[in-house]
Amino acid sequence: MDWQALSVSLQLAGVTLVILLPAGLLVGRWLAYTAVVGKAWIEALILLPLVLPPTVLGYYLLSSLGSASLLGGLFARAFNLHLTFNFLGLVLASIVFNVPFLVQPVQRAFEAIPRQLSEAAAVSGLSGWQTFWRVELPLAWPGVLSAMVLTFVHTLGEFGVVLMIGGSIPGETKTIAIAIYDRVQAFDLSAGNRMAVLLVLLSLGAVATSLFASTRLTARR
DSSP states (O other): OOHHHHHHHHHHHHHHHHHHHHHHHHHHHHHHHOOOTTHHHHHHHHHHHHHSOHHHHHHHHHHHHSTTSHHHHHHHHHHOOOOSSSHHHHHHHHHHHHHHHHHHHHHHHHHTSOHHHHHHHHHTTOOHHHHIIIIIHHHHHHHHHHHHHHHHHHHHHOOHHHHHHHOOOTTTTOOHHHHHHHHHHTTOHHHHHHHHHHHHHHHHHHHHHHHHHHHHHHHHO
């Protein structure tokens, strides 16, 4: 069992979720409540990482963040900081490929809230922030929780983008999914199977916990 690779995966999933959640809440709520020209194109752009092959997404991220790119070169010269083949590169890539997994469920959760409740809260004197925190977020929480679990689990299992943007550096960019691939390539099927089973159990446990919590919250309301 490659515990180091599992640790990298768990750290990556946790950091990605912490960074992406606030932005995902804001964007998802905005898409749910706002009607603007070109909204369909914005939603299509958000969904794009979901339908693109991982190698295509990984290629464009590598081209955009590599030292030869404008952004990557700027960070390298100004801060002596490289955006690829390190943990930072994995985090940036993970944020991009997880956007649809977080934003879409959050958007649907806020869309399901009757608008009359927000209007009633405003009439009662609640500010926009108070309405969000005390009315909208509790009602949308089951959907938000599902989005969080989907993002976390998807990060644990992502392979193609992670490999292209980070490589397979032990202790830094080698995730559990890459460790499984390496063991299979080395014909160490028993080790690969143990890690695959662990990943399945972690994913199943996370999804089951999310469904149980969502059911309890819905029943309590």
